[in-house]
Amino acid sequence: MALRDVLVIGGGLVGCASAFYLAKAGAAVRVVERGDLNREASGRNAGSLHFQLEHRLIEHGDAQAEQFAQIIPLNLMAIDAWSGLEAELGVDLEIIMHGGLMLAETPEQVARLEKKYALEQRWGLPTELLDKEAVLKRAPYLSDTVMAAGYSPQEGHANPRHVTLAYARAAAKAGVIFDTKTHVKSLKRDASCWHATIKHDDGKEELLKTQTVLNAAGAWAGQIAEMANIHLPVYPVPLLMNVTEEAPPLLDHLIQHAGRKITMKQVRDGQILIGGGWSSRFHQKNGRLDYDRAPEPIHENIIGNLAVATDLVPQLKNQHLLRSWTGIASVTTDQLPILGEVPEAPDFYVATGGSGFTLGPVYARLMSELILTGGTEAQIDLYSPRRFRHINMFMG
Amino acid sequence: MIADHDTVADMVIVGAGPAGLAAIDTLGGQGLNIHVIDEQHRAGGQIYRQPPATFRVSNWMDGPLYDEGKALLRDVESRTDINWHFGTTVLGLFDADDPVKQVWLNGPDGAYTLKTRAVLIAPGCYDLPVAFPGWTLPGVMSAGGVQAFVKSQQIVPGNRFLFAGAHPLQLIVADQVLAAGGDVAAVVFSQSFREVFKALKHMSVLWRHQLKFRETAKVLGRLRKAGIPVIFNHSILNAEGQDAVTGARVVPIGEDGVIDSARARTFDCDRVAICYGFLPNSELVRQAGAHAEWDRQAGGWIIPHDRDMCSSVPDIYVAGEITGVAGAEVAAEEGRLAALGYLSRMGKNTGDSSIIQRRDIESRLKSLRGFADLLRQLSHVPQSLLDQLLSADTLICRCEGRTAADLETDLAPSPHFNTADGFKLASRFGMGLCQGRFCSHRVTQKLAQQSGLDENKVGGFSTRVPVKPVLIGDLLPK
Numbered sequence: 070m071a072l073r074d075v076l077v078i079g080g081g082l083v084g085c086a087s088a089f090y091l092a093k094a095g096a097a098v099r100v101v102e103r104g105d106l107n108r109e110a111s112g113r114n115a116g117s118l119h120f121q122l123e124h125r126l127i128e129h130g131d132a133q134a135e136q137f138a139q140i141i142p143l144n145l146m147a148i149d150a151w152s153g154l155e156a157e158l159g160v161d162l163e164i165i166m167h168g169g170l171m172l173a174e175t176p177e178q179v180a181r182l183e184k185k186y187a188l189e190q191r192w193g194l195p196t197e198l199l200d201k202e203a204v205l206k207r208a209p210y211l212s213d214t215v216m217a218a219g220y221s222p223q224e225g226h227a228n229p230r231h232v233t234l235a236y237a238r239a240a241a242k243a244g245v246i247f248d249t250k251t252h253v254k255s256l257k258r259d260a261s262c263w264h265a266t267i268k269h270d271d272g273k274e275e276l277l278k279t280q281t282v283l284n285a286a287g288a289w290a291g292q293i294a295e296m297a298n299i300h301l302p303v304y305p306v307p308l309l310m311n312v313t314e315e316a317p318p319l320l321d322h323l324i325q326h327a328g329r330k331i332t333m334k335q336v337r338d339g340q341i342l343i344g345g346g347w348s349s350r351f352h353q354k355n356g357r358l359d360y361d362r363a364p365e366p367i368h369e370n371i372i373g374n375l376a377v378a379t380d381l382v383p384q385l386k387n388q389h390l391l392r393s394w395t396g397i398a399s400v401t402t403d404q405l406p407i408l409g410e411v412p413e414a415p416d417f418y419v420a421t422g423g424s425g426f427t428l429g430p431v432y433a434r435l436m437s438e439l440i441l442t443g444g445t446e447a448q449i450d451l452y453s454p455r456r457f458r459h460i461n462m463f464m465g
Numbered sequence: 466m467i468a469d470h471d472t473v474a475d476m477v478i479v480g481a482g483p484a485g486l487a488a489i490d491t492l493g494g495q496g497l498n499i500h501v502i503d504e505q506h507r508a509g510g511q512i513y514r515q516p517p518a519t520f521r522v523s524n525w526m527d528g529p530l531y532d533e534g535k536a537l538l539r540d541v542e543s544r545t546d547i548n549w550h551f552g553t554t555v556l557g558l559f560d561a562d563d564p565v566k567q568v569w570l571n572g573p574d575g576a577y578t579l580k581t582r583a584v585l586i587a588p589g590c591y592d593l594p595v596a597f598p599g600w601t602l603p604g605v606m607s608a609g610g611v612q613a614f615v616k617s618q619q620i621v622p623g624n625r626f627l628f629a630g631a632h633p634l635q636l637i638v639a640d641q642v643l644a645a646g647g648d649v650a651a652v653v654f655s656q657s658f659r660e661v662f663k664a665l666k667h668m669s670v671l672w673r674h675q676l677k678f679r680e681t682a683k684v685l686g687r688l689r690k691a692g693i694p695v696i697f698n699h700s701i702l703n704a705e706g707q708d709a710v711t712g713a714r715v716v717p718i719g720e721d722g723v724i725d726s727a728r729a730r731t732f733d734c735d736r737v738a739i740c741y742g743f744l745p746n747s748e749l750v751r752q753a754g755a756h757a758e759w760d761r762q763a764g765g766w767i768i769p770h771d772r773d774m775c776s777s778v779p780d781i782y783v784a785g786e787i788t789g790v791a792g793a794e795v796a797a798e799e800g801r802l803a804a805l806g807y808l809s810r811m812g813k814n815t816g817d818s819s820i821i822q823r824r825d826i827e828s829r830l831k832s833l834r835g836f837a838d839l840l841r842q843l844s845h846v847p848q849s850l851l852d853q854l855l856s857a858d859t860l861i862c863r864c865e866g867r868t869a870a871d872l873e874t875d876l877a878p879s880p881h882f883n884t885a886d887g888f889k890l891a892s893r894f895g896m897g898l899c900q901g902r903f904c905s906h907r908v909t910q911k912l913a914q915q916s917g918l919d920e921n922k923v924g925g926f927s928t929r930v931p932v933k934p935v936l937i938g939d940l941l942p943k
C-alpha cells in the first residue's frame with residue numbers, strides 16, 4: 070500500500086518536482102494541471118539561479134535586508150540541489166553555474182553591496198566583493214561605468230524549458246499520474262480526508278478522495294486556498310521578459326544589479342535573456358484583474374529594460390530583439406516563501422512565493438519530507454503559513 | 466528615435482495593398498487623421514507591387530487584370546491628406562482593448578509609436594512554406610517571391626525556373642518570367658487535369674469571372690507555344706545541388722495519392738519556385754488579441770469579424786487575406802466595407818447611399834467569394850501529399866535546425882502538452898528568427914492529427930511583440 074496519497078495541484082516546477090520526490094519516497098501521487106505542464110511561471114521565467122541576496126531584498130533598507138538574509142540557508146540548499154540535479158534526473162538541463170555578478174555603478178550601490186556582503190558572510194554564503202578592475206577583468210564585455218560587483222561563484226542559470234518537464238518525466242516513471250487540461254474546481258474536507266472535484270477538458274467531472282493536498286498552483290495558490298476556505302496572502306504579479314536572437318558568445322555570467330532592475334544571461338544556444346522584474350499589465354474583466362489571460366507587455370518597459378541592458382553591455386545594441394513575453398509570478402505579502410501545512414486546514418500544504426525557479430527543487434524536497442515524515446531536518450518554521458493565522462482565525 | 470506623436474490618430478491602416486487602398490479611398494474627404502503603414506517603399510501591396518520611384522519600368526504590370534487596381538493605386542497614392550509611413554514595419558499593438566491604442570513601428574529612422582482610436586489590419590498573406598529535401602538550398606524560392614522581383618524591377622532572379630505547386634498563380638508568374646527574359650524548365654501541378662476540369666464545371670462562376678479564366682487560358686497558351694511543359698498530377702520530390710540549386714526531381718502522383726519516387730525525372734534548373742498556396746499574415750492581429758479560427762482551406766488561422774469587418778477586439782478592423790485567402794478583389798471589397806463600417810460607427814456617412822453601397826459590396830463579395838471558393842477547391846493540396854515530401858532529415862523548423870524526424874520524436878504521445886505553445890516550449894520548433902512562420906502551420910496540423918484534437922484546441926504559436934525581430938539599437942532613444 071502506498072505510504073500516503075497526495076493530490077498535487079499545479080503542473081509547474083513546484084508541483085512536478087514535489088510529485089517526483091513524493092512518489093520516489095513511496096507516496097501515491099496525482100498531479101492535476103488545468104493547462105499543459107510548465108506553461109505558466111515555470112516555463113516562462115528567466116531561468117536565473119539567484120544565490121546572492123537579490124536586489125529586491127536589499128533595496129528596502131538595512132533592517133529589511135537583515136530580515137531577508139534569513140533566506141540564505143534555503144539558497145545554500147539550492148546550490149546543492151542544482152549542482153546535482155542533472156545527475157539526479159539523468160538529463161541535460163542546460164545548467165550553467167559559472168558565477169553571477171551583481172553590479173554597482175554609484176557609491177550608494179557600492180555601499181549597499183558592502184552591507185549585503187557582510188550579511189552573506191554572517192550567514193555562510195560564499196560570495197566575494199570585486200572592485201572595478203576585478204569585475205572588468207572577469208567580464209570585459211561590461212561597460213566601464215561599473216564600479217564594483219558582488220560575485221557568487223555558483224550563480225548561473227538553467228533552461229526553464231527543460232527542468233519542469235524533466236521532473237515530470239521522472240515523476241511519471243515513478244508512477245505519478247498526470248491529469249492535464251484538468252481544473253480543480255472545489256475542495257472539501259471531512260473528518261478523514263479531502264474531496265476534490267476536478268473537471269476534465271471534455272467537461273466530465275470527477276470526484277477524488279485524497280488524504281493530502283499540496284497546493285502548488287503558483288500565482289493561483291490563493292484561489293486554490295479559497296476552495297479550502299482559507300486566505301493565503303499570495304499575489305499574482307505580471308512580469309515581462311525579452312530575448313534576443315542567437316548571438317555569438319558574449320556573456321558568460323548571470324548579470325544583475327544592486328540598484329537597477331536587470332537580469333541577463335546567455336543561454337547555450339546563444340540567445341540572451343533580458344529581464345529583471347520589469348512589469349507587464351493584467352487585462353481587466355468586469356472591473357477586476359484577469360489572472361487567467363496572459364498579461365499584456367508594456368512598451369515603455371520593454372524599452373526601459375533594454376536600455377538598462379545596453380547601458381551595461383553596449384554590444385547588445387547590435388542584436389535583434391526576437392520577442393518579448395509575459396508571465397505571472399507569485400509574490401507574498403512579506404516576500405518570503407510560504408511553505409508548509411496550513412494550521413486551519415489539516416493536510417493541506419502550500420509551497421509558493423520567492424524566487425521559485427531557483428528554489429523550486431528545494432521547496433519540492435522539503436514538501437515531500439514534511440508531508441511524509443511530519444517534519445524537516447532543515448529549520449523552515451519561518452516560512453510556515455502559520456504566520457498568517459491572524460487572517461484565517463475568523464474563517465469558520 | 467522615439468518620435469511619439471502626441472495627437473491621437475483616427476485610424477491606422479496596416480498594409481497599402483488592395484484592401485488598404487480601397488479603405489483609404491472610401492475614408493477620403495471626411496477630415497479624418499489617417500496613417501498608413503507599409504513595409505514596402507510605395508503603395509500597392511504584393512499584387513500591385515511598384516518599382517521604386519526612381520525606376521522606370523516599361524510595361525509595368527501590363528494586362529487587363531490589373532487595370533482597375535492600377536487606377537485606384539494612382540488615385541490614392543497622390544493623396545496628401547494621408548500620413549504615409551513607408552519602409553516601416555509594425556512591431557506590435559499595445560493597449561489593443563483600450564479606446565486609445567498604441568501602434569509600435571520601426572521605420573527608416575528607428576522605432577516610434579503612434580496613438581490611434583482605430584486600426585485596420587490588412588497585411589495580406591505569405592506563401593505557404595513547403596518542406597522537401599533541398600528546400601533550404603539557395604535557389605529555392607516562393608513563386609510570390611519571384612514575382613515580387615519581376616514586378617517591381619523587371620529583374621528575373623535566376624536563369625531557369627522550375628515551378629511546382631498547386632496554385633494557378635504559378636502559371637502567371639511563369640509567364641511573367643518568360644516575358645522578362647527568363648527561362649522556365651516546367652510548371653508542375655499536383656492536381657490532375659481531371660480534377661481541375663471537374664472544378665471548372667461550375668459554369669455560373671466561370672461565366673461571371675470569365676476575364677480571369679480567359680487571361681489564364683491565354684497564359685497557358687503562351688507557355689505551351691513557348692514549349693514549356695505544363696505537367697499535371699506530379700509533385701516536386703527534391704531540389705538538387707551542393708551549394709545551390711542545379712536541378713529538381715519531379716515525380717508522378719498515383720491514383721491513391723501516393724508519389725512514385727521510382728519514376729522521378731530530373732529537370733535542370735537553377736531556381737525552384739514553390740506555389741502551393743498562401744497563409745494569412747495574421748500574426749499582428751493575433752498579437753493584438755483578436756480571436757482566430759482555423760480554416761485549412763482558407764489558409765490556416767483566419768480572423769472572424771462582424772458585418773463591419775471588426776474583429777473580436779473593439780475598433781480593430783480586418784480586411785483582405787487575413788479573413789481567408791481570397792485574392793485582391795475580395796480584399797478591396799472588404800477594405801471598402803471596413804471603411805464604411807468604421808464610418809457608420811463613428812456616426813459619419815450613415816445615409817441611404819452608404820446602405821446601398823454596402824449592399825452592393827456585399828452582393829459583389831458573394832460572387833467573388835464563390836470564385837475564391839472554386840479557386841481553393843481547384844488548388845487544394847492534401848496534407849498527405851506534403852507529408853510524403855519529407856525525409857527524416859528534412860528541416861521543418863529551419864531557424865532552430867529541427868527536422869521531420871525530430872518532429873515525430875518530439876510529438877510522441879506526451880502528457881506534457883497538447884497545445885502548439887506547449888509543444889514549442891518543449892521542442893524549440895518555432896522559436897527562431899522567423900517566429901514560426903515556416904513551421905507553425907505544419908506543427909499545428911500534426912499536433913491536431915496526433916492528439917485527435919481540433920486545430921482550434923491545439924492552437925497556433927502565440928504571437929508576441931515584436932511581430933518581426935528588430936535591432937535593439939533601433940529601439941532605444943537616440
Ligand SMILES: Cc1cc2nc3c(=O)[nH]c(=O)nc-3n(C[C@H](O)[C@H](O)[C@H](O)COP(=O)(O)OP(=O)(O)OC[C@H]3O[C@@H](n4cnc5c(N)ncnc54)[C@H](O)[C@@H]3O)c2cc1C
Nearest residue numbers: 079081082083103110111114115117253287396425426427
Ligand atoms: C517572467 C518571470 C521571470 C522569472 N524569473 C525567475 C528567475 O530568473 N529565477 C527564479 O528563481 N524565479 C523566477 N521567476 C519565478 C519562478 O518562475 C516561479 O517562482 C516558479 O516558476 C513557480 O513555480 P510554480 O510551480 O509554483 O508555479 P507555476 O509554474 O505558475 O505553476 C502553477 C500551475 O498551477 C496551475 N493551476 C492554477 N490553478 C489551477 C487549478 N484550479 N487547477 C489546476 N491547475 C491550476 C497553473 O496552470 C500552473 O501551471 C520568474 C517568474 C516570472 C513570471
